[in-house]
Amino acid sequence: MVDEEAGVVPAVESTADDIAAMEIRGAATIADAAAEALANQAERSRAESPAAFRRELRAAARTLYETRPTAVSLPNALRYVLRGMDGDTVADLRAATIDRAETFQRDLAQAQERLGEIGANRLRDGDVVMTHCHSTDALSCLEAALKSGKHLEAIVKETRPRKQGHITARQLREWGVPVTLIVDNAARRYLDEADHVLVGADSIAADGSVINKVGTSGLAVNARERGVPVMVAAQTIKLHPDTMTGHTVEIEMRDETEVLPDEERAAITGVDVTDEDARETTGTIDEDADSPAAPELTVENPAFDVTPPRYVDAIVTERGQFPPESIVTLMRELFGEPTDDPWDA
Numbered sequence: 001m002v003d004e005e006a007g008v009v010p011a012v013e014s015t016a017d018d019i020a021a022m023e024i025r026g027a028a029t030i031a032d033a034a035a036e037a038l039a040n041q042a043e044r045s046r047a048e049s050p051a052a053f054r055r056e057l058r059a060a061a062r063t064l065y066e067t068r069p070t071a072v073s074l075p076n077a078l079r080y081v082l083r084g085m086d087g088d089t090v091a092d093l094r095a096a097t098i099d100r101a102e103t104f105q106r107d108l109a110q111a112q113e114r115l116g117e118i119g120a121n122r123l124r125d126g127d128v129v130m131t132h133c134h135s136t137d138a139l140s141c142l143e144a145a146l147k148s149g150k151h152l153e154a155i156v157k158e159t160r161p162r163k164q165g166h167i168t169a170r171q172l173r174e175w176g177v178p179v180t181l182i183v184d185n186a187a188r189r190y191l192d193e194a195d196h197v198l199v200g201a202d203s204i205a206a207d208g209s210v211i212n213k214v215g216t217s218g219l220a221v222n223a224r225e226r227g228v229p230v231m232v233a234a235q236t237i238k239l240h241p242d243t244m245t246g247h248t249v250e251i252e253m254r255d256e257t258e259v260l261p262d263e264e265r266a267a268i269t270g271v272d273v274t275d276e277d278a279r280e281t282t283g284t285i286d287e288d289a290d291s292p293a294a295p296e297l298t299v300e301n302p303a304f305d306v307t308p309p310r311y312v313d314a315i316v317t318e319r320g321q322f323p324p325e326s327i328v329t330l331m332r333e334l335f336g337e338p339t340d341d342p343w344d345a
């Protein structure tokens, strides 16, 4: 079935929904799923003319693009696939698009493997690595080090509010790595036991700033104070070309219920904190607490933050490792001049 209006097939809508809901998450995985979705669009398109086919693919790209704003791997993937949409007939366009998406997915997997081998060189036998969130690029470094026979241990930050640290812990344990899981607030204390901080990235800006899961910047600042090197594992698909012309990276603000579910909010707002009597008889719910007179409770839920380059020791890519300040050279080489929206490709 095709969405008649936009021509976007249900498989694309469903991938977009999964990305928005974080069923599909992590910058590399999102890019892979987006390329796959465009291939699905190409395969299932009922367009009868090359122009209609191109229109549909652009609409599909836009649907995918509008899901989450921070990981540049998403528009980079869309742009890459759409730029390969060559041909004079619908059949040729279909074949070219599917082929291009497959090439993208293959290159992505190879880049991650290569990056892992490079990152593993920074890790010594017996090292303890502190992680934040769940990054397949970061895990690739650990996997390569383990495959080369190094013994590693991990201190895994829980990563509130979505607890992606649990995914990291599960994976590392499957690989036989002893894991110590900590709440985010305990990171500074446990940095004394860590030899490296290893994180991934959603975007890397031209000045070498690293945009990653919220909490990365605080971790990096603490690591610098403790003398623990911070290594960022990021395939070049994470380089954000628009930042070369001064654009900033949008930080996604997610729903407040991830931080404060409704029942917990009610437990806070149900008590009138200005009413001394109500506070003393704990558990008393003030019926008027949510009245316009009650003080406002605001919850902010930024999904990512920005770590300035001075707190990062190395950005490890499939092209080698770079000091953050020199990443712009690689960015220029790979992306050339600044880019348009993916659907303008």
Ligand SMILES: O=C(COP(=O)(O)O)[C@H](O)[C@H](O)COP(=O)(O)O
Binding pocket: 025, 026, 027, 028, 029, 071, 132, 133, 134, 135, 136, 137, 138, 164, 199, 200, 201, 202, 212, 213, 233, 303
């Ligand atoms: O911040 C996150 C995931 O955030 P979210 O869970 O909100 O998507 C990851 O560190 C990067 O995306 C890198 O992941 P990878 O190395 O797998 O690309």
